[in-house]
Amino acid sequence: MTELSAVNEATAPKAEPKKAAARPDVQTVTHVHHWTDRLFSFRVTRPASLRFRSGEFVMIGLMQTDPKTGKEKPLLRAYSIASPSWDEEMEFYSIKVQDGPLTSRLQHIKEGDEIILRPKPVGTLVHDALLPGKRLWLFATGTGFAPFASLLREPQTYEDYDEVVITHTCREKGELAYGAALIEEIKKDELLHELMGPDFHEKIRYYPTTTREESPKMGRITDLLRSGEVFSDLGIEPINPETDRAMICGNLAFNLELKAMLEEYGLVEGANSDPQHYVVEKAFLD
Ligand SMILES: Cc1cc2nc3c(=O)[nH]c(=O)nc-3n(C[C@H](O)[C@H](O)[C@H](O)COP(=O)(O)OP(=O)(O)OC[C@H]3O[C@@H](n4cnc5c(N)ncnc54)[C@H](O)[C@@H]3O)c2cc1C
Numbered sequence: 001m002t003e004l005s006a007v008n009e010a011t012a013p014k015a016e017p018k019k020a021a022a023r024p025d026v027q028t029v030t031h032v033h034h035w036t037d038r039l040f041s042f043r044v045t046r047p048a049s050l051r052f053r054s055g056e057f058v059m060i061g062l063m064q065t066d067p068k069t070g071k072e073k074p075l076l077r078a079y080s081i082a083s084p085s086w087d088e089e090m091e092f093y094s095i096k097v098q099d100g101p102l103t104s105r106l107q108h109i110k111e112g113d114e115i116i117l118r119p120k121p122v123g124t125l126v127h128d129a130l131l132p133g134k135r136l137w138l139f140a141t142g143t144g145f146a147p148f149a150s151l152l153r154e155p156q157t158y159e160d161y162d163e164v165v166i167t168h169t170c171r172e173k174g175e176l177a178y179g180a181a182l183i184e185e186i187k188k189d190e191l192l193h194e195l196m197g198p199d200f201h202e203k204i205r206y207y208p209t210t211t212r213e214e215s216p217k218m219g220r221i222t223d224l225l226r227s228g229e230v231f232s233d234l235g236i237e238p239i240n241p242e243t244d245r246a247m248i249c250g251n252l253a254f255n256l257e258l259k260a261m262l263e264e265y266g267l268v269e270g271a272n273s274d275p276q277h278y279v280v281e282k283a284f285l286d
């Protein structure tokens, strides 16, 4: 295991990784960590042939019995891969929806259990979909942090940009814990320091905010951008299409509002086939 994969006790197991299960599409859970009563992260074995780009998502799930036929069939949902492309295991960061068909059950998985993982990664939150720039903005709400947990552990992120601003807006403080722990571990990571130089950690500007519980920075990131508070807090210039690139991942209303704001700054939406200034992906379907 490399230094960077050992981000912390919560995100990386200490034991040797288990071998992937013999059946295709079935992977074994190696580690589970519950962050709040609504959020958990877990790691699974990685299919030997699976290649993906940091920031992409896959379909994962559990088997369920079809009530009509009595037959077993997979119940799958889209999940951002939270681990980077080089990691020997795969990490996911998940909501627990109490009456959600998948997560009402998925929240109970434990080490040694099996999940289904369809090895067909896709997505737009990838470096390939952006033109070269100087500063990368990663805008997340809730579990929308997951693809950025992958990109923030990817050395290319720091090779390509002078500065990386990661904003994470949640209702409550506890919902920031996974992201905060990850940022701390990345900043201390010896491999990244070796690869990127001693000042590498200064490239990361972490900007967590809450909207419904008191915390050091309150407010929706959209409002904080509009008021200019983000720029003055970080001591940086406003967003500019010449220098700034952005990725957005949150609920639909957030994505749409921020997308309109970025367009006002003069940024153009990109895609894998047409790299531009910013890209967007939903953190869940409303
Ligand atoms: C591209 C993409 C990537 C995704 N990546 C992730 C991920 O990394 N982690 C993750 O937890 N979910 C992710 N999701 C959402 C995921 O696919 C499921 O919706 C989620 O696991 C809940 O499944 P469910 O069957 O329990 O409930 P569902 O029937 O799927 O959802 C029930 C309701 O719960 C709410 N909900 C669903 N997901 C979330 C969420 N993540 N945060 C807050 N509220 C939610 C919505 O209101 C939804 O209508 C992603 C969705 C998409 C489209």
Ligand SMILES: NC(=O)c1ccc[n+]([C@@H]2O[C@H](COP(=O)([O-])OP(=O)(O)OC[C@H]3O[C@@H](n4cnc5c(N)ncnc54)[C@H](OP(=O)(O)O)[C@@H]3O)[C@@H](O)[C@H]2O)c1
Residues within 6 Å of the ligand: 038, 141, 142, 143, 169, 170, 171, 172, 210, 211, 212, 220, 221, 222, 250, 251, 253, 254, 255, 257
């Ligand atoms: N988080 C919880 O404690 C909680 C508990 C029980 C149930 N739920 C349910 O779970 C679902 C998802 O909740 P969630 O908290 O994970 O995600 P969410 O509702 O998407 O909220 C996450 C964060 O995004 C902010 N936000 C929402 N719309 C925005 C916009 N247009 N622009 C900028 N910021 C925006 C929210 O601020 P605001 O607070 O200002 O909206 C909040 O800080 C909801 O249906 C909710 O009712 C949540």
